[in-house]
Amino acid sequence: MSPIAFQTRLARTEVGKGLRLMWRRRSLVVAAAIVYGLTYLGISLFIGGGHLVEDLMVRTLPPMLAVLVASTAAVEGTAGIAEEINGGTLEQTRLSPASPQLQALGRMTALAIEGLAVAIVVGIVFVFGVGLHINPQPAALIPVVLTVLDALGYGLIMTALVVRVASIGAISHVGTMAIMAFGGTLVPITFFPHGMEVFARFIPTSLGVEAINSTLAGHGLGATWADGTLPWLLVHTAVVLTAGFSLYAINMRHAQREGGLRPR
């Protein structure tokens, strides 16, 4: 078997493992979809003063769906690693010929599928349930893919931190709330005061959501490229993903050296 085919097989095995684990807790995935849907409904009613403002929801629904993918990646990623450390099985994963990065890729791909599945269901419910006028544009697929990768990079950074400090899992809740606050779920980030808008652009998924909203509004990818959103999104995604994979590999190596792969 060629090295590439071998690595692909290893990655596929990791993804399969992640999906089987997801299937085992499918009732919780359904519960999460319901809870996230109600959360978004609550936020929309807050901002709308007790009623739903459809024109605003058209722009805040994509960020909420991005929060959902990011939250699934971070919360499930950190919980999965903490579970393996506490259960003592993370050590066994190092017996695999797959590198830590490849294993992380497999884990994150499975979490992306889980997050996207929930996001699609929640999105469909709101689009048809509330009657939101969102015109799907094929061009929006590019920022959507980049936003998902950005969210996964963030999830991977949080997961990597847990390898080093197991108790930090609860921080993923803070991260999710920060993405919710500054990523456009409350209000599109272009409405923020200038300083806050600049800060918000560094928050995972916010640039992606801006590009998605712009494309869905019919401005086309050219406009998001020209105003700098798309190039910065590319840079942000690349940096976050690189940081995530590097941090994960470094922390796994450190844990292996210091005996941190087993319960502390």
Add this chain to the structure above:
Amino acid sequence: MNTAIALRNEIGKGMRFAWSERLQILIEMPMFAVFVILLGPLLGQGENLASGRVDWSLNSQTTSAMVVWFTPFIFFYMQVVKMFWRLLGEIQAGTLEQVFLSPLPPWLVAAAGRVAAAFLETLFVAAVTYGLVSAFVSIHLYWTPAALLPAFASIIAAVGLSLIIAGATLVYKRIQIVNDGVLMMVMIFSASALPLIHVPGWWADASHAFPLTDGVGSLYNVMIAHRSVTQARGIGGLVPLLTVSTAYLLVGIGTFSVGARVAKNRGTLGRY
């Protein structure tokens, strides 16, 4: 005597855990202030936002109400989220079985180990939130010992909710997303206790079933509206406040005991 020693040990253990998580608490600290500052100008502004108008100024009255809303929620967060993660860690490490060697009832071991630490953490985070928010807008609160009653009732309700989630954790293990969602809904529904937005009737009715609503309502009555804490009915009234808090505690104890029994029967207390 033995009970007092065991209880003191659990509280001491909770404090040591809290100290070991001080970095985490520092990171969490500004989150609530940011939410108050950010959400304040946006509440009820949907139509204006849709037409591109937004006024980022903070109103003192609204912000004061939001501080009263968020402070008990900080306690809920500290109690529920951290108890869940700690319990999950013990389940995964297989040390939870040892809890059953204590002379205390298991639910008390789980709750007592967290509640004192959560209280101190909340004092710290709430003080920072108050300081940060008051740097932007003046907060007008009427400080009175009567506020201790809704504060205490909210603590009881939070302990109850944390025990319900802990009981479910003993059976279903990794329920962190549900945990997150439940907290979010507790926060959202408790808003109906404050005159910040006009909520639909179904929302106001449903909010009574959530553990924080009447606590927030009572705190608002006492600390902002200058009403008596003994007012019996309505949101924040003494009757719903005490009924809901006690009910949550009892249901929490029951759920935890059932969850522990199920886990014992399945043999999953010492094996993940």
